[in-house]
Amino acid sequence: MIAVKSTERHRRQLHPAALRVMHWVNALAMIVLIGSGWKIYNDDVLIGWLHFPEWMVIGVWAQHALQWHFLAMWILMLNGICYLVYGFASGRFRRKLVPIWPSAVLAEMRAALRLKLAHDDIRHYNAVQKLLYAGVIVVIVVQVLSGWAIWKPMQLSELTRLFYDFQGARLVHFLGMVAIVGFLVVHVVLALLVPKTIAAMITGGPPEHDEPAAAAPLATPAE
Amino acid sequence: MIRTPSPSLFRPKNGVDQSALKQHGQLVKDINRRNLLRGTVSLGALTMLTGCSVSDANAVQSVLRAVSAFNDKVQELLFRPNHLAPTFSEDQVIKPPRFNAYYDIMDVKPVDGRNWKLELAGRIENKTPWTAEQIYALPEEEWITRHICVEGWDYIGQWSGPSLRKFLERIGADTKAKYISFICADNYTETLDMATALHPQTILATKYAKAPITDPFGFPLRLRAPTKLGFKSAKWITAMEVTNTFKETFWSKQGFNWFAGI
Numbered sequence: 001m002i003a004v005k006s007t008e009r010h011r012r013q014l015h016p017a018a019l020r021v022m023h024w025v026n027a028l029a030m031i032v033l034i035g036s037g038w039k040i041y042n043d044d045v046l047i048g049w050l051h052f053p054e055w056m057v058i059g060v061w062a063q064h065a066l067q068w069h070f071l072a073m074w075i076l077m078l079n080g081i082c083y084l085v086y087g088f089a090s091g092r093f094r095r096k097l098v099p100i101w102p103s104a105v106l107a108e109m110r111a112a113l114r115l116k117l118a119h120d121d122i123r124h125y126n127a128v129q130k131l132l133y134a135g136v137i138v139v140i141v142v143q144v145l146s147g148w149a150i151w152k153p154m155q156l157s158e159l160t161r162l163f164y165d166f167q168g169a170r171l172v173h174f175l176g177m178v179a180i181v182g183f184l185v186v187h188v189v190l191a192l193l194v195p196k197t198i199a200a201m202i203t204g205g206p207p208e209h210d211e212p213a214a215a216a217p218l219a220t221p222a223e
Numbered sequence: 224m225i226r227t228p229s230p231s232l233f234r235p236k237n238g239v240d241q242s243a244l245k246q247h248g249q250l251v252k253d254i255n256r257r258n259l260l261r262g263t264v265s266l267g268a269l270t271m272l273t274g275c276s277v278s279d280a281n282a283v284q285s286v287l288r289a290v291s292a293f294n295d296k297v298q299e300l301l302f303r304p305n306h307l308a309p310t311f312s313e314d315q316v317i318k319p320p321r322f323n324a325y326y327d328i329m330d331v332k333p334v335d336g337r338n339w340k341l342e343l344a345g346r347i348e349n350k351t352p353w354t355a356e357q358i359y360a361l362p363e364e365e366w367i368t369r370h371i372c373v374e375g376w377d378y379i380g381q382w383s384g385p386s387l388r389k390f391l392e393r394i395g396a397d398t399k400a401k402y403i404s405f406i407c408a409d410n411y412t413e414t415l416d417m418a419t420a421l422h423p424q425t426i427l428a429t430k431y432a433k434a435p436i437t438d439p440f441g442f443p444l445r446l447r448a449p450t451k452l453g454f455k456s457a458k459w460i461t462a463m464e465v466t467n468t469f470k471e472t473f474w475s476k477q478g479f480n481w482f483a484g485i
Contacts, residue, residue: 044375062374063478067287070294070480153371154308154450154485155301161309166369166377 014123014205018086023201025079030180032058032072037177039065046174077144084137093134100130119194123208136183143176288478295482302418302484308449311367317378318432320370322439323453325411325473333438334408334459341444345404345464348395355443359429361385361393366424368449370456371485382447384429388421396465404470405446408459411473415448415455416482424449427460452483 015023035058042051043062059065087093104127111117112128119126125133149160149169163169191197199205322328340352365383391398403420405413419425428436428447436442441458448456454474475481 040375044372061478063474064287066373066480067291067478071287071290074290152301152485153369155303155306157306157309166371170375 012208014200014208017204019083019092020201020204022079022083022086025075026083029072029076029079030184032068033076034177034181035059036065036068036072037173040069041174046171073144073147076140080140080144096125097130097134100127100134105131122194122197122200123206132183132186136180139176139179139183143173143180146170146173146176149173284478291478291480294480298482298484299416299418302416302450304418304422308366308368308424311369311379313367313381315379316367316381316432319437320380320431320440321372321376321378323372323374324409324439324458326409328439331439332409334442334461336443339443339461341460342462343394343464344462345466346397346400347465350394358385358427358444359435361390363430364426365430365433366426366447366449368424370449370453372453373479373483380447381432382426382428382430383433384426384444384447386423387425387427387446388423390427391420391465400465401467402465402469404464404466405457405460406462407457408461411457411459412470413446413455413457413472414470414475414481415446415451419448419450419455419484422448422450428456450484452485454479455483 035056038052039057039059040062042057045051057065058068108117108126108128117126117128145159146163146169148156149163150166150173153160153166153169160166160169163172191201196205324331336355339355341354341358342352343350362385363383364386365381367379367381369377370380371377388398391403396403398417398421401417403415403417405415407413415425425446425448428441428445429443430436431440436445441460444460445458446456446460472481474483
């Protein structure tokens, strides 16, 4: 029994099926939210010169953008809750995203800028990756909160107060979008530079751990 | 005593013209057939995101409207009947308030207050119309609250006038009914849920910053509901019906969320 369990653990893929589904559902919901959010933004801009061109927004008129936004928000939230529960319960966050040492982040950022960042082993996240992934999770959580503060500034007036006021919540929501779009650009560019990461997010990728024989010739029999 | 049932102000005067239905019978059948596909399209709709005009396609629009109707229900559950919208001090009030309508401020057609009447219909005991003079003589309540537009802008406004709840009680309205529908002088229509109508800050506004409201802002009578997006606060109200029958509104027909709570 113990041996079977152990083998299963070793056979677990880098990205289990549940995680892959959640990743792509999130990607789709996020793109709909960003595109429709840009259209909604255009009706009353926060920055005078910034209008999002019609070809890059979702929704012919503001009401259509609102309809898309208020559909995709449920998908993002439900999917996000599943992801957070999964991440904590399965230990994935603990294994993959921590610890994040500032010294390692700086060193690896320097290496990345000189295009010398090692990425032979896609199972191992470097410190910059960890920071980006953990960071974008936090940003999306704040984005959901500022979204609720904008949607319900009277019913949830206590929440909106945390963002100073309605316009404060709008500003935080806008900056959250900027952070997420920034992440998305970096994330997609890096994934395209190392295409096997994209394949792994579709097929599951290599086993998360090396086969016992290869990884640890002197594996303790107790396990 | 049995009251003569008064015909609804909202009922079309000449009944429904059946000829159009006969002429387009086949199309109506097709549309119903299309409805069968609605259930299958929800996830498919998302994958069809190849162009922005997709929002206009019938099947997609029916899915999005179903979600919007679901969001109406969620908002009804979120509504806190006794939770007050935050209030502000007089020196924060913007004068005049910001104008918005489905047309430009230059196209506002002023309402003559002397001939104006508020007509009442539906589940109301005393349906005698009210003159502006009578309404302006009622006790007033004043609230300085934030007005938030669906477009994203907001301002702090100081509105006063009779409490809608007290007005409904005075005319013997059935406050167990589901909706209150409004018709306006500019053919705008609006429907409020009863819970919002009975909210302590919902008023029939007659004044702004202590002076009678001016033409662009709804003279002689408008609604002011701080727990709703701005467009729910109908201006230039001419008729009001208490009803259990849901009526789509000027903006909900065009795809905006009906409940529009904030």
